Amino acid sequence: MAKKRNIFKAFSLIAISALLATALAGCGGAADKNAESATPKEGGENNGTTITWLTARPENGAIIQTVRELADRYAEDHPGFELDIQVTADRPSYLTKLRTLIASGEVPEFIDTDADPYAQELANAGMLVDMKQFLDEQGLYDQFYEPALKYQELPDGSLYLLPLEYHLEMTWFNKKIFEENNLSVPKTIDDLLTVSKALKDKGITPIAVDGVDIWPVLRYAAMIPFRATGNEFARNLSQGKAKVTDEVGMEAANFVSNIGQYFQKGFATTDYTTALNMFLNGEAAMYNMGTWEISSFLEENLPENMKGNVDYFYLPTIPNASTPDNEFFGNSGIGLAATADKFDGAAKDFLSYVLKNYSDVYVAKQQMSPLKFTIEDESKFSELFLRIKKDMDNYGSEFAKPWDTLLDANSNSIMSDLIMKLAMGVISPEEFAKQVDDTIAQNVSN
DSSP: TOOOOOOOHHHHOHHHHHHHHHHHHHHHHHTTTTTSSSOOOEEEEEEEEEEEEESSSOOHHHHHHHHHHHHHHHHHSSSSOOOEEEOOOHHHHHHHHHHHHHHOOOOSSEEEEEEHHHHHHHTTTTTEEEHHHHHHHHHOOBOOHHHHHTTBBTTTBBBBBBBBBOOEEEEEEEEEHHHHTOOOOOOOHHHHHHHHHHHHHHHOOOOOOOOOOOOOHHHHHHHHHHHTTTHHHHHHHHSSOTTSHHHHHHHHHHHHHGGGGOTTGGGOOOOOHHHHHHHHHTTOEEEEEGGGGGGGGGGSSGGGGGGTTTTOOOOOOOOOOHHHHHHHHEOOSEEEEEBBBGGGGGGHHHHHHHHHHHHHHHHTTTOOSSSSSSSSSSGGGGGHHHHHHHHHHTTSOOOOOOEEEEEEEEHHHHHHHHHHHHHHHSSSSHHHHHHHHHHHHHHHHH
C-alpha cells in the first residue's frame, strides 16, 4: 500500500460497533469449538494445514513475493503446509470485504489493516493478537526499526499490527532547475514558500502533486504541526482535544492555503502516475513522495534530460521546532494483524519464521526492510539505495503521523474534501478550520 496511502473508510464507528457485536458472537462460537489455528487441507489425509492472509497489497509487489517465497521454504520443512494469499488491492473493495468477513465471524488467520480507529475497535474487542507481546516472546521486538513499529501503534499506543515495509518520505527536486535559478535547498518551511514563489514568478511549476488521491495534499497540512508538537497535535485533534482553530492548527491551514498556489494547474484532477511523470519529465521543480518509488529515481531509469539532475531533501523545519531534523514523514505501510482465536500452532509458527527470515529475502529485492539489516556486498545495490539506507539508520524515533490514519471515517471524509478546497483557494483558512473542528466535535461526541 505504500504507493497509494489514501484511505477511504466506508463505515462510521456506529456501524463498526454493530459489526463487532456480530463478529464477537461468531468468534465466541469458534472458540467454544476449540477451532484449530489452521484449516485442514481437503482430501482425506489430515496431515496438512492451510492458513489464509487477506491482504490489500499489490499482488506482484515485493512484499507478497517475499512472503510467498518464505511460505514455499517453510513448506519444505512442514509437509502439507499452504499459505492462501487472497489479494484485493483496491482499498475500498478490500475494506468492504474485511468488514463483511468480520461481521460473519469468518475472518482469516491474517488480515491487513491500518492503525486507525477501526483497528482500535477490533483490538478492544479482543479480536487481534497483541503483537508487542508476540515480538517480546520471539525476541524480535528490538530487531525492528523503532519508527516502523511506532507507525503501527493504535491510537491508544498499543501494538496490534506489524510492518512489512519501511519508507522515508522526502521532496525530490530538479537540481538543474535549482542551479539555473540560483536557488538553495529549503531548510525551513518559509524557505520552501520563498523558493516556490521564485519558481512560479519565472514561469516554472514549483510542485507536482497527486490531488486525486488527496493524501499528498494532506501531508502539507501536517508539516507544521509535526515540527511544532510532534504527533501530539494530530492525535489530540483526532480525539477532539485540539482544534484547527488553535494557533498551530491555523498555521497549518494558512500554510496549505499558501503552498496550494504553487501546485500545478489542475492538481485536483491529477492522478498519482501523472504527477510523478510531471516531475520525471522536468515539468515541475519539486515532488513530494516516498522511497517506495525509489526505482523511479534511479539513474538508469531516469529520462535522458533528468540523469544526474535528481536529488532530495527531507521535511524543512520551523523556528523553535520540537522535532529534530532527522524526524519527518515516513511510514511502514498498512499493518499485518493476526486473528486472536486462530493464532495457535501453524499460524504463530509461520509468522515467527517469516519475521526471522524476512529481511534476507526482501532486501535482496532492493527494498528497505522494517527489520534491521546490514548490507554485506554494497556492489549489489544502487548508490541511491545505500544513501537512503544510511538516512534510515540515522533516523530519529518517530514518524510524522498522517492525519488520515488518525481521524475517524466521517471526519476523514470531510477533511479530505475541505483540504482540497483550501489548497485551491475556494475556502479560507478560517472557514476550513471551523468546518473541520465542527465535524470532529460531532463525530467524537457520537
